[in-house]
Structure formats: structure tokens, C-alpha cells
Amino acid sequence: MISAPLTDGVIDVHSHWLPAELFDLPPGAPYGPMWDRDGELCLGDIPLSIPTRAMSDIPAILADMRAAGVGVRVLSAPPFAFPVQGTAGAASYVAAFNDALSAVVSEAGGRLVGLGLVSLDDPERARAQLERLARTDGMAGVAIPPLLGGRSLDQDPLRRILTDAEDLGLAVLVHPMQLPRPEWTDHYLSNLIGNPVESATAVASLILGGVKERLPRLRICFVHGGGCAPGLLGRWTHGWHTRADVRRHSTRPPDEVFGELFFDTVTHDPELLRLLTAHAAKAGVVCGSDYPFDMAQRDPVRFATTHGPDAGALISNARAFLGL
Template identity: 75%
Template sequence: MIGTLADGPIDVHAHWLPPELFDLPPGAPYGPLHDRDGELHLGDVPLSIPARAMSDVPAILDDMAAAGIGVRVLSAPPFAFPVAGPAAPYVDAFNDALARVVSGSGGALAGLGLVSLDAAGTATEQLRRLAAVPGIAGVAVPPVLAGASLDRGVLRHVLGVAAAEGLSVLVHPMQLPRPEWRDHYLANLVGNPVETATAVAALLLGGVVEQLPDLRICFVHGGGCAPGLLGRWDHGWRTRADVRRDSSRPPGESVRSLWFDTVTHDPALLGLLTAKAGKQAVVCGSDHPFDMAQRDPVGFAEAAGLDAATLAANARAFLGVPA
């Protein structure tokens, strides 16, 4: 439930995790996090991130001021998603801590909570609780889970409850490992965009946007590969019955009901996204505090022809906040 937000540009894609939850959910494939002399490590892998940038609210507010951000929407880093089994206590602890942080921010911070991904009933209860928490706009979820995406299983259930409860959904990739991506950071550079495009395709071709017209959902990193693939998806939809089996509109039409952030690292790709999805679909994102973050998100977006007022209005629409 989002009330009054501070004025200025809104960054919908930024991460926060308190130190007491650095152990990560049970069975987390990469964890736990460690603060080693002020630097974050995921297991034994250095993240090149100061620990305070992830968990210290004054440091986050300082970064916002330096970047010209008026409001930052905080969500858990993707390695804190509970993808390995029951994790309700961890999820509840994160949501409670997030609620405390945003409530004391004077409208400068908002939050997207976590939800259990092992049981639909537990997820429903958590989502209904989040809907009543001041400053919490919705939830962040992974794009794929246990061999499925947003059109089936627990993820599809979460989308249905979120739409019914008026909660926004942010979809963030998990950087899942594959043998062919083990070098050169390809699990991120290639894997993240592919995960996100898979989820966009599942949502559009699976007919989910038609089934849930009230769903407010945003894909980070500019939708990954999706903007460049929409033409291919449309061609497949028109020529193959199995592609259009679950949807009544081609993806190139349905995509205009989604939101995407600006973290594309390429003005030309941001221009393609805007052309395909519409200017109303683009919201400002930073991916703070990761190494792949857009350090000047407002300047980057404006250089690509997107004005700050439009971006802020789009973010408020995604978050369900009246202009």
C-alpha cells in the first residue's frame, strides 16, 4: 500500500538487504553473503560492492542525492529469492525489516517485498499481508522457477493474487549458471537477458496479460532480449497455431500493457524498447548497488529522449500511486 511519495525522479530498481539476513534463505545456491573488511562476498566470490551500499540506509540516501533520485524502490537482491524450498521465516523477516525502513524514510523510499515460492497458500497469505503495509508497493520475483515461468505454477499464482490485491510485481533474473556461461561473466551478460526474455514471452504468449488485465508488472534491464525478439515472436504467432494457442493478440500488441526499466546500457536499445513498448511503458531504474548498475539513471534516460516527468508518471502508474 503506497501512500505519499517524495517528489522527483523514481528509481524502481534498486536492491537492499539488512546484515542480519546475509545468511540468505535456506538452500540458497550462492550464499551466504559475507562482509569482509567492508566489501561484500557471495560465498567466496567478491561482488565489488561495499557492504554499506547494500544495507546502510544513509548510504543509499546519499547515493540517491548524488544521482538526482527523489524516490528509490528497494527490493531484495536476486540471490535472496527463496527458490530452494520452504523459507517463510526468512521471507517474513525481510518483509518486516523492509517495512520498517520505508516507514521511516518520509516517502523517499518504497519497497517491494519477498514471497515464498514453494507453496501457493503461503504465498497468498504473505501477499495479502504486504497489501496492507504502508510503503510497500508489491513484490519482486524471479522470471523462472523449477523449469517454469510466469504462465504456470507458483509464479502464475503469485501474479493472480498480486493483481487481485493491487500489488505491483517486479521481475528480476537470477543469473542462473550454465556450463557454457562459466567464463567472462556470461551468466550475467547473456543469462540475465535470456531469463527475462523467457518470462516476457511466457507472459505474452501464455495469455497472462489478457487473463489479468489489472496486473501491474515490470521487467528490469529493459526486458532483456525481448525488445529485439518481438518481431520474431509476432511472426511465429501469425504463422503457427501452437504459438498463438493461449493468446488472442500478437505479442507486439500485448507488450504495451507492461513496464520496463531503463537499465539497457545502450541508448539505441532503450530507443528500440520505447518504440516497441511505447513511451508510457518505460520507468527509470538503476540496479543499485551492483557493478552492472546504471550510475546516472536519469541522465542516461534523458539522453535517450525520455524526460524525467514522463518517467516519474510511468513509475507512479506501475506502483499504483495516483499522480
């Protein structure tokens, strides 16, 4: 819940933070651990091309916000910190992250908001964690991956988390995991292609699986502009009207349901942002940055307001997503 007023200015709903004491990542994490090498953050053997301080140091994050013209930043864990393996000890990691995040948010004077983690493999435990997030001031919701164990948002356990989040009035941010595939091992394609495909898969599963129809109060946001989804929406809608197997779980066409979702502005392409804005509802586009990663939108407010909604609309939309 968010009881204290937020500071003025555009709200960046998509940024990442992880305290240094949790750089080891949850047990069974497919990547990692994270570590500092002469001020640069590394993930296992991979340099992340970002300063370590940008991921973990709150004063540095607040300074970067001021430089970027961001009024409020919504912090969530980097996706490789999602507890995707269900390994023993993951619940302790979740609790440690949520406690640490709520502490920094409470001390930020309305400049920071938190999106917590949950145990993805244990529905009952996840429900209890969500209930605690709903009672914690400054925590607006939860961040989850778009895929888990070969399943997406239309199947458990992710569907159960969405159901509980709607019931508790929590916002949900869906962030891709950059899952490896053999054809994407070179040229950073696991990110450049993989992330947009993961996000589009989740959007399609949510819509065609009838999940949003059954959870009308669910506030859910897809980062990176929904990945490939804006460019595929017409194809999905054509398939829905043409094929019974496409529409068997839903009663409304994709282009109608699409307007009930939130998407951030991290598209790196003005024309794609304009397409997203045309497809989404007027209230469905929110400012994002993907701070502090190398694929972040470097000037998020300027990019969003130049090629998408104006600042007032971005603030209003973000407040709606956060449940304010």
C-alpha cells in the same frame, strides 16, 4: 499500499537492499552466504565489487540517491535472496525481510518504497504474505524471479502469484536470478547473457501464454529493459501470425500486448533504450538503476532522460506501476 506522499523527483523502481542480519540468505539458497570483507561485499567466494554499506546501510543509500539525482528509490531484495528452494525455514526469512524493509521504508519520509518477498513454493502461504504486503504502508508489491523449477510466468507457482497480485492490486517486479549453465561459466556470461535471456523468457511466457490477457489489471515490470525481449519482439510476432502452436494460448499478437507491460531503463545502450521506448507504450518505460551492483546504470536519471522519456513521463509511469 502507499498512503503517504512520495518526495519529488525521478523514481528508481529497480534497486536492491538487504539488512546485514539477513546476509546468510534463505535456507537452501544456491549462492552465498553474503559477507563483508574489509568493506567489500562477497557472495560465497565471489567478490561482488561493491561496498557492503551500499547494500545494507540506509544513510549511505540515501546519500547515493542525492548524488545520482534520484528522488525516490524502490527497494527489493537482491535476487539471490529469493527463496527458490522451498526449504523449511524460508517463510521465516521472508517474514524477517518484509518486516525489516517495511521498517526502513516507514522511516524514510517518502524517499523509499518497498517490494517484498513471498514464499514461492507454497501458494496458500504466498497469498497470505501478499495480503499482508497489501496492508503494509510503504510496500507497493513483490519481487519475483522469472523462472522457478524450469517453469516461467505462464505456469504455477509463478502464475498463481501473478494472479493473486493482480487481485490485491500489487505491483510485480521480475528480476533474473543469473542461473548457472555450463556454457556460461567463463567471462561472467551467466550475467551478461543469462540475465537478459531469463528476462526475455519471462516476457515471452507472459505474452504467449495469454497471462496478461487474462490478468488485464496486472502491473508488472521487467528489469534490464526486458533483456533480449525488445530485439526479439518482431520474431515473436512473426511466429505468432505464422504458427498455430505459438498462438494457441493467446488471442492477441505479442507486439500488441508488449505495450501493456512496464520495463526499466537499465540497458547500457542508448540505441537499445530507444528501441525499447519505440516498442513499449508511452507509459511503459520507467527509470531503473540496479543499484548497488557492478552492472548498475551508474547515472540512471541522466541516462534515462537523455535516451528515453523525459523526467515527467518517467515519474508518471513509475507512479502508475506502483499503483499511485
